Amino acid sequence: MFATEPLRIVAVSAGLSRPSSTRLLADRLAGAARDRLDAEQDRPVEIRVIELRDLAVDIANHLVTGFPSATLEEAIAAVTESDGLIAVSPVFTASYSGLFKSFFDLVENTALTGKPVVVAATGGTARHSLVLEHAMRPLFGYLRAVTLPTSVYAASEDWGASGDGYTDGLPARIRRAGGELASAITGGRAVSGASRALGLDDEVVPFEEQLAGLRQT
Template sequence: MKLVVVSAGLSSPSSTRLLADRLTAATLDHLDADPEVIEVRELATQIAQHLVTGFPPAPLAAALDAVAAADGLIAVTPVFAASYSGLFKSFFDLIDKDALTGTPVLLGATGGTARHSLVTEHALRPLFTHLRALVVPTAVYAASQDWGEQGLARRITRAGTELARSMRPTTPDTAPDTAFDTDTAAAIAPRSLTGAITSADPAHGFKVVPFEQRLAALRAE
């Protein structure tokens, strides 16, 4: 399986890359996958060229192809002006609109203050929902004061576990039983309040019995 990590930190080293690495490690604790890290800062000039020419240089094209082929994605950005960075957004603006459809994605962000902790929900999650990705429930924001705290470590562990579970292939042994025949559908279809449910039907586990019939049976007991 292929796990692609997109880090949009602007410095080296950066807290954004540190968070990306920790999220990657937490995911790989529960999943056997090959990680590939994309440092967006190294592609900044090429992203600008692609935006104005429509033709990506080879390294940028390879990065875009890697994201499109990923079985799972970790995307981490620093916060600028209470949202994702322009470089981060420019990179994902170049992703084909269908490339991430159904791809599990773990979101992360870093910032200098806890006041931006909801950036993952009001900015990042809508972006990846628009791209039709499957965003895992736990997104991780790390403010400067969070590093070294147990709360951040727990969120990272939980988020990595969620992504690993989302990436695991479904097998016949683990797939939920989605068979749903028309008789079952009819049995559980909305009925008027004149019916009562009983478990007397061995085929489906329950059936709807007219209320008067059930009442008469109770009176006869």
């Protein structure tokens, strides 16, 4: 019975336009993860993309009333119950969009504990690529998710570019991130190692004790 249960990948896209490069990147990342999962195991894979633009009014109403609509509640449940998450936002004012942040503000801060997440972003220029490190990783760190090593930023010029001897092109980065997500979903080191399996939270030496040790020496 267990072997026939599908693996569920949910991609959250905060793109506002249609068509949207943010949605396209979400689709490509989900497809890469599914391809790797299909190649390495026999369980079916379900992909769902949640477009936040369709939930914008519901998100705003929930923020001011405290009551989610049935549609929004179901979308949040899909995110929290997924086996792997892909989160993609356009860059607005050097960070993720307000719509993206507002949605994840509605997710309980322990609901994503241990969940493997690929973070990705789109923008008009490569100058904003650090949004992945200074904004998105800290957000999912706070939510206790396992943010995977490869994050993907797609500037306008990245679409169709093949990269060079020093930098992978966008398709290669998408494949690598999708592969990491697939590995984490099926029990790879990124999700089963360190923090959960070994209980590193219990083994971290408090800073005060480290300082006391230094004083003794």
